[in-house]
Amino acid sequence: MVSGLTVNERQRALVVLALLAIVGMAMAAFGAMRGDLLQVHGFVVLLFSLVVLAPVLKGYFAPEPPAERLHDYYDDPIKVGIILSMIWAVFGMGVGDWVAWLLAFPDMTFDAAWSSFGRLRPVHTTGVIFGFGGSALIATSFHVMQRTSRARLADQFSPWFVLIGYQLFCILAVSGYLIGITQSKEYAEPEWYADIWLVVVWVVYLLLYLRTLARRKEPHIYVANWYYLAFILVVAILHIVNNLAVPASFAGVKSYSAFSGVQDAMTQWWYGHNAVAFFLTAGFLGMLYYYLPKRAERPIYSYRMSIVGFWGITFFYMWAGSHHLHYTALPDWVQTLGMTFSLMLLIPSWIAAGNALATLNGAWHRVRDDAALRFMMMAAIFYGLSTFEGSFMAIRPVNALSHYTDWTVAHVHAGVLGWDALITFGAFYALVPWLWKRERMYSPVLVEVHFWLALAGTLIYVFAMWNSGIIQGLMWRTYNDSGTLTYSFLDTMIAMHPYYIARAIGGLLFLTGTLIACYNIWMTIRRPAPRAAPAGDTPLPQPGAPLPANPQPAE
Amino acid sequence: MFGTHYRIERKSVVLAVAIMIVASIGGLIEIAPLFTIDETVETDPNMRVYTPLELAGRNIYMREGCYACHSQMIRTLRDEVERYGPYSLAVESKYDHPMLWGSKRTGPDLARVGGKYSDQWHTAHLTNPRDVVPESIMPRYSFLRAAPLQTAHLADDLRALRRVGVPYTDEMIANATADAAAQASPDDDTAGLVKRYGDATQVRTFDGDKDTVTEMDALVAYLQILGKLSSAAHTPPPVQTAQK
Ligand code: HEM
Numbered sequence A: 001m002v003s004g005l006t007v008n009e010r011q012r013a014l015v016v017l018a019l020l021a022i023v024g025m026a027m028a029a030f031g032a033m034r035g036d037l038l039q040v041h042g043f044v045v046l047l048f049s050l051v052v053l054a055p056v057l058k059g060y061f062a063p064e065p066p067a068e069r070l071h072d073y074y075d076d077p078i079k080v081g082i083i084l085s086m087i088w089a090v091f092g093m094g095v096g097d098w099v100a101w102l103l104a105f106p107d108m109t110f111d112a113a114w115s116s117f118g119r120l121r122p123v124h125t126t127g128v129i130f131g132f133g134g135s136a137l138i139a140t141s142f143h144v145m146q147r148t149s150r151a152r153l154a155d156q157f158s159p160w161f162v163l164i165g166y167q168l169f170c171i172l173a174v175s176g177y178l179i180g181i182t183q184s185k186e187y188a189e190p191e192w193y194a195d196i197w198l199v200v201v202w203v204v205y206l207l208l209y210l211r212t213l214a215r216r217k218e219p220h221i222y223v224a225n226w227y228y229l230a231f232i233l234v235v236a237i238l239h240i241v242n243n244l245a246v247p248a249s250f251a252g253v254k255s256y257s258a259f260s261g262v263q264d265a266m267t268q269w270w271y272g273h274n275a276v277a278f279f280l281t282a283g284f285l286g287m288l289y290y291y292l293p294k295r296a297e298r299p300i301y302s303y304r305m306s307i308v309g310f311w312g313i314t315f316f317y318m319w320a321g322s323h324h325l326h327y328t329a330l331p332d333w334v335q336t337l338g339m340t341f342s343l344m345l346l347i348p349s350w351i352a353a354g355n356a357l358a359t360l361n362g363a364w365h366r367v368r369d370d371a372a373l374r375f376m377m378m379a380a381i382f383y384g385l386s387t388f389e390g391s392f393m394a395i396r397p398v399n400a401l402s403h404y405t406d407w408t409v410a411h412v413h414a415g416v417l418g419w420d421a422l423i424t425f426g427a428f429y430a431l432v433p434w435l436w437k438r439e440r441m442y443s444p445v446l447v448e449v450h451f452w453l454a455l456a457g458t459l460i461y462v463f464a465m466w467n468s469g470i471i472q473g474l475m476w477r478t479y480n481d482s483g484t485l486t487y488s489f490l491d492t493m494i495a496m497h498p499y500y501i502a503r504a505i506g507g508l509l510f511l512t513g514t515l516i517a518c519y520n521i522w523m524t525i526r527r528p529a530p531r532a533a534p535a536g537d538t539p540l541p542q543p544g545a546p547l548p549a550n551p552q553p554a555e
Numbered sequence B: 001m002f003g004t005h006y007r008i009e010r011k012s013v014v015l016a017v018a019i020m021i022v023a024s025i026g027g028l029i030e031i032a033p034l035f036t037i038d039e040t041v042e043t044d045p046n047m048r049v050y051t052p053l054e055l056a057g058r059n060i061y062m063r064e065g066c067y068a069c070h071s072q073m074i075r076t077l078r079d080e081v082e083r084y085g086p087y088s089l090a091v092e093s094k095y096d097h098p099m100l101w102g103s104k105r106t107g108p109d110l111a112r113v114g115g116k117y118s119d120q121w122h123t124a125h126l127t128n129p130r131d132v133v134p135e136s137i138m139p140r141y142s143f144l145r146a147a148p149l150q151t152a153h154l155a156d157d158l159r160a161l162r163r164v165g166v167p168y169t170d171e172m173i174a175n176a177t178a179d180a181a182a183q184a185s186p187d188d189d190t191a192g193l194v195k196r197y198g199d200a201t202q203v204r205t206f207d208g209d210k211d212t213v214t215e216m217d218a219l220v221a222y223l224q225i226l227g228k229l230s231s232a233a234h235t236p237p238p239v240q241t242a243q244k
């Protein structure tokens, strides 16, 4: 990998890593003086820079890469991104299933602070959303931006900076919760210094994206890129505003949010809901709009539906955050706006999902035979289902029942398992043979097995949580004849037990599927490459030659 | 419309700017007015701030992720009011940076748990919930009792909170560390603490151990104050008109 970098780029890597090591040492020193946990994170940063330094030093004296490399795409960071994403998937889902068992058997853990439910739960959410999902988004965006622009990445250094720098953010986040560093804002738990680091990484990411688009040989920017671009831009806005805070000391980890009470709640859920919208939806729609038509070898069904869907999602989502705060101390007018826009949001959401499904018309035989494509189709269906459910739950009287219960958890995992994880696996099953130049995955049978395990796991999980959520919500509001509440809180908690076990089993199936995917990907990589590159991936046009006849899957 | 788009999608920067504008509108219209419309937060001149010990307890509550299972927001629904007490008002979390309203009730709401149980109950419950409530699925927090509370830098915390709008006085900031120790040590001189934070300040050995101020002291002190910083929610008529 390092031998693919020019000497100049290797030097740049050394400089950045040296700076990072110095920052790490400074954090450790200041933290130690104050007796603060910042010390630990200083060492984490230092260690991280040393670990990355090792391969850079090892490849440092390799000869310069040949100039011909510039006539091809730059895929090394994508390959590493896929592997990192799968590692996070196993880690994050493993912790998720552990946490799931803890809700059934609370003592299935160590008698130590780091292993208690409250610290592990954000490890799960961050591990899967940011670790698994984020790495997958970065990796696939590098692939999609090059293929749809028919241009090589703008340079070779920044993609590594983005991918590896992002890993540091995730590691700081996850290790922080375990040792007790958190802002406690859901999905924005990392403290101020990690947040600042993410801003740096993100700015480089945006610039890389725009610079690569500027080199494109296609006059039009393909719809998948609109979604990736929205993902990068809006996540930046959300992240910066929601994380505005004043550190208690620059030598300490603790900071206090700039907002309080009701304003903080609204800002947090404006962030939280749109993290769902632009991280867990827009980015993955970018994946869906590239890999599904590509794999089905059909153009996107409708250009106009792409446009309406995209701008509808970009506009409506940002109003919907207040549906997380129905019947709370948030003023009524904001709740009403949130509910109204959540209902309207169903229209562009279904247009986006319908456009993807209609693309499969005429390719259903492929869906039947090709499990990778079936992953993508199933993802589009779950996307449609979870947005329908979301709009329903945003109706105030429905939310009165669903809020605070496992119904929310059911909705969440219909979205993240059925939609985000399935589209990611589908995309990876298409990508891995293309990137490593293999004819196909090592074992198509194992892809098939993974598909059914993932589907069964998701359905068991979601049905268990629908049941528990609705039962608990109803029990909380049941009155007996004398007009008093029938059930104590404890009664309703005990009633959850069987569903928590069922959910944990569903999660185990899903996790098993993920492990099988890791094995399959690993064996595909290890298999020797055929002499001729297999077809499928869009080739880069060579200088002087006409554009190849493989058209973009759209417009 | 589609013709215009056909042109926009050829220019990456125009596309990027358009995305930012379209995406910003909703947030601006919903969030900015919350800072300017006076009725958003009720007024309560008697609202008091967290003492340093309670603040430290609140930080432990966040650190341990109690908010992942417990809400602190009683909605304006009849069954919630009957189960947990008067519905929560915005003013009650006015000094909460950040708020801890929560989104999941694996355990009961805690907005008004202050005073519901004795200190001994809380200490025993946190040490091992199943000693007190056999069916409970709450985690054990026995390590809190063994962990001495870090109080050396509490002044920095109060100062940061003042920067974001909590009315801590210079005197409160100067005495933060001493006040934290005093609140858990009734034998010490607590007159200054009570003068600064009001007569209702609870001064006790919360975890039953007089010698050290532990994280358990801080967390229990925080739990015992929940719902008691302001009495606005209990004063009829409610400041905010009830919703169905
Ligand atoms: C093996 C599969 C998984 C299992 C067993 C699992 C389990 C869990 C459990 C037990 C919770 C806590 C629920 C509660 O507090 O009551 C949870 C929460 C959550 N999980 Fe998962 N999870 C899995 C996969 C995923 C994936 C792949 C994602 C995202 C890409 C994800 C995102 C979330 C989110 C966002 C929450 C927070 C929900 C909320 O606050 O309402 N999970 N998960």
Ligand code: HEM
Pocket (backbone or CB within 6 Å): A186, A272, A276, A280, A281, A320, A323, A324, A325, A342, A343, A345, A346, A349, A383, A386, A387, A388, A389, A390, A391, A392, A393, A394, A395, A399, A402, A403, A404, A408, A411, A412, A415, A416, A419, A420, B103
């Ligand atoms: C039309 C689209 C959608 C709407 C209107 C919607 C609406 C909602 C509503 C009403 C809640 C419950 C809030 C509460 O009572 O606390 C919720 C929670 C959630 N939704 Fe959706 N949803 C949509 C799509 C999605 C999708 C596609 C995903 C995932 C990929 C998703 C992920 C989540 C998560 C993670 C939460 C939990 C937040 C938390 O409490 O921690 N949503 N959504």
